[in-house]
Amino acid sequence: MMHTDTRPASHDPAGCLASVAALLSRASDLTWTHAQADPALTVRFEGLGLDLAAAHAANLLQAAGEVDVDVDVDLTIDADVVDEPLDLIRAAEEILRRCPIEDFPAGTSQLVVAVCDLIGERST
Amino acid sequence: MTDVDQRSIGELLLEADHTARSMLVDARDMDAATMLRTWGEVVQAAAELWRALPTTTPPLPGTDRRAPDAADLTMQRLDAMTNARHRRREAGWPGDGPPDERHLQIAATFARAEDLISRHANQPTALNDRQRADLNAARTRIMHTLYVGAHGVNVAVGHHLRRLEAKVAIHGTLPAGESLRQVRTAYEHLAAFEQLAGAIVAKDYPGALAGEHRDPPAAGRLAQALADWDVAGHRALVDDPRTADLMLAARTQALILTGSSALLRAAAATGYVGQAPLHDRFEPAIVATQERWETLAVTMAALTAPLERRTNPDLTAASLEVRAALRELLLDGATTAVPAVIAQRTDLGRIPGTLGQALAANLDLAHVTNEALHDRQLTGAARGIHDMATAIWRDESQHPNMIDDSPMRAAVTPQDLLANRAIPFPNAVRSELVGTTSALVDASAAAMSASAQLGSRVPTLPRYGERSPSLGKAAQDRAAGLGTAPANLAGPRCER
Numbered sequence: 056m057m058h059t060d061t062r063p064a065s066h067d068p069a070g071c072l073a074s075v076a077a078l079l080s081r082a083s084d085l086t087w088t089h090a091q092a093d094p095a096l097t098v099r100f101e102g103l104g105l106d107l108a109a110a111h112a113a114n115l116l117q118a119a120g121e122v123d124v125d126v127d128v129d130l131t132i133d134a135d136v137v138d139e140p141l142d143l144i145r146a147a148e149e150i151l152r153r154c155p156i157e158d159f160p161a162g163t164s165q166l167v168v169a170v171c172d173l174i175g176e177r178s179t
Numbered sequence: 180m181t182d183v184d185q186r187s188i189g190e191l192l193l194e195a196d197h198t199a200r201s202m203l204v205d206a207r208d209m210d211a212a213t214m215l216r217t218w219g220e221v222v223q224a225a226a227e228l229w230r231a232l233p234t235t236t237p238p239l240p241g242t243d244r245r246a247p248d249a250a251d252l253t254m255q256r257l258d259a260m261t262n263a264r265h266r267r268r269e270a271g272w273p274g275d276g277p278p279d280e281r282h283l284q285i286a287a288t289f290a291r292a293e294d295l296i297s298r299h300a301n302q303p304t305a306l307n308d309r310q311r312a313d314l315n316a317a318r319t320r321i322m323h324t325l326y327v328g329a330h331g332v333n334v335a336v337g338h339h340l341r342r343l344e345a346k347v348a349i350h351g352t353l354p355a356g357e358s359l360r361q362v363r364t365a366y367e368h369l370a371a372f373e374q375l376a377g378a379i380v381a382k383d384y385p386g387a388l389a390g391e392h393r394d395p396p397a398a399g400r401l402a403q404a405l406a407d408w409d410v411a412g413h414r415a416l417v418d419d420p421r422t423a424d425l426m427l428a429a430r431t432q433a434l435i436l437t438g439s440s441a442l443l444r445a446a447a448a449t450g451y452v453g454q455a456p457l458h459d460r461f462e463p464a465i466v467a468t469q470e471r472w473e474t475l476a477v478t479m480a481a482l483t484a485p486l487e488r489r490t491n492p493d494l495t496a497a498s499l500e501v502r503a504a505l506r507e508l509l510l511d512g513a514t515t516a517v518p519a520v521i522a523q524r525t526d527l528g529r530i531p532g533t534l535g536q537a538l539a540a541n542l543d544l545a546h547v548t549n550e551a552l553h554d555r556q557l558t559g560a561a562r563g564i565h566d567m568a569t570a571i572w573r574d575e576s577q578h579p580n581m582i583d584d585s586p587m588r589a590a591v592t593p594q595d596l597l598a599n600r601a602i603p604f605p606n607a608v609r610s611e612l613v614g615t616t617s618a619l620v621d622a623s624a625a626a627m628s629a630s631a632q633l634g635s636r637v638p639t640l641p642r643y644g645e646r647s648p649s650l651g652k653a654a655q656d657r658a659a660g661l662g663t664a665p666a667n668l669a670g671p672r673c674e675r
Binding site for chain 1: 427430431434437441485492498502505
């Protein structure tokens with residue numbers, strides 16, 4: 056069978072979801088910090104969309120297995136180096152592609168769609 | 180002679196209505212705690228009776244499902260609000276004690292009517308005009324009884340509140356078992372309840388009793404989404420609140436308020452709402468409330484570790500729908516839609532009513548949030564708590580834990596800090612959070628009060644040859660139907 060994707064496949068769906076939850080949470084925090092100085096309605100739609108996606112990822116993470124506290128610490132530090140919410144959302148979308156969808160818990164398809172929608176909303 | 184209750188459903192509802200009215204007459208002399216203790220049973224029995232009644236709206240195309248109308252959504256909200264308060268009943272006021280016999284009588288009357296419907300009434304697939312009018316009359320009578328009943332309890336609680344305030348002013352103390360905070364909370368909860376029920380009876384009562392009422396169209400997506408959100412919010416924040424749920428609730432409320440402002444600006448631009456009350460009173464009040472919610476959300480985010488941001492699934496689903504419903508109306512790509520476009524998407528004439536209800540529910544959700552933060556079971560992320568406690572100490576000059584702007588002791592253990600574990604809130608942090616939500620409650624009360632000034636009006640259609648903002652098709656149809664269209668307006672297919 057032919058493989059078109061040469062990126063290393065992950066066999067750690069819980070780790071992927073933890074990364075996605077952390078990245079989306081960070082993107083949310085940055086967006087809401089921005090909202091404090093910007094009264095625009097669109098910023099708030101983006102912020103709440105990120106909150107909902109981060110909550111979805113965290114809910115799926117609980118379904119996928121135990122949360123490793125060390126993952127939390129490392130990812131928070133990784134996310135700190137990026138200051139642009141769109142880059143963080145794109146990074147989350149890439150991480151979701153690392154695992155085959157059937158390895159994730161049920162409901163991950165909706166998360167994939169939500170993350171792609173967030174990228175689309177920001178790119179419009 | 181037999182003991183069997185021979186009364187019809189109509190007679191039972193009439194009795195409940197009369198009992199509620201008789202209580203209103205005596206409300207000033209009645210014991211507020213006694214009334215409040217049993218009020219929840221009245222609302223619960225009314226909601227159960229309401230659910231037993233056939234729906235009045237037509238089925239959705241191609242399905243047997245019927246969309247709820249505005250009154251159905253209001254009843255869902257009233258039930259959720261009251262349930263939330265009942266389940267969350269704190270120690271202290273009103274405490275245990277004798278029940279109010281007339282409240283129990285109303286609840287029993289509603290229960291008897293519900294029993295009659297459940298056991299004997301056939302569920303008709305299609306209602307004829309007479310059945311529909313009868314049903315609307317029953318629904319209106321139930322809502323009216325709740326409205327009158329809530330006002331009666333509120334009058335009694337208001338008197339009690341003033342008596343307590345006078346005692347504090349004179350003696351500086353309160354009698355044992357009394358709490359100004361709890362009485363004020365109950366008073367504002369009842370005010371929100373009364374406003375929600377009042378919005379329905381102001382529209383239907385007493386017209387529906389004479390069978391003159393016509394069904395309003397099924398509630399739009401936004402009205403349904405907001406009602407579902409209120410129900411989910413009350414349930415999630417009362418049952419087992421977590422900081423992640425509080426954060427999501429705060430952000431969703433903030434978006435609802437920002438969206439409300441934008442919708443009302445569109446309504447004002449098209450003449451449905453007066454510009455002066457909108458800009459002078461409503462907008463400042465709503466901006467202040469929205470900022471309070473956002474500030475609370477930032478704090479809750481700091482107190483929630485990124486991987487602990489899982490939320491109650493029903494709350495998440497309801498928030499998603501609110502966001503989608505507002506987005507559909509308000510955004511054009513990445514920018515806010517102009518009023519004329521928003522007017523094409525929704526009937527702006529219905530917006531003040533929908534948002535007035537949302538603002539009443541907003542006040543109650545602010546109270547529920549405030550009460551959730553009193554919950555000793557609530558925990559937060561150790562790092563967030565540490566940062567917050569240090570900041571509080573730093574703000575208090577000469578705090579014993581601070582020397583030269585440096586903390587001399589930690590609010591959390593190093594182990595908890597390293598693992599960022601969920602730990603109970605220290606008293607200083609809890610007090611700060613409760614202070615934040617108390618300010619939120621005050622701002623929400625002001626916003627609800629301001630929304631009452633908005634009202635709604637039918638804009639005057641332009642005279643022939645004049646240009647005016649687009650009102651949207653639904654609005655033009657309704658305005659013409661109400662006889663406000665000038666006779667010389669061009670008819671259909673005569674756009675010139």
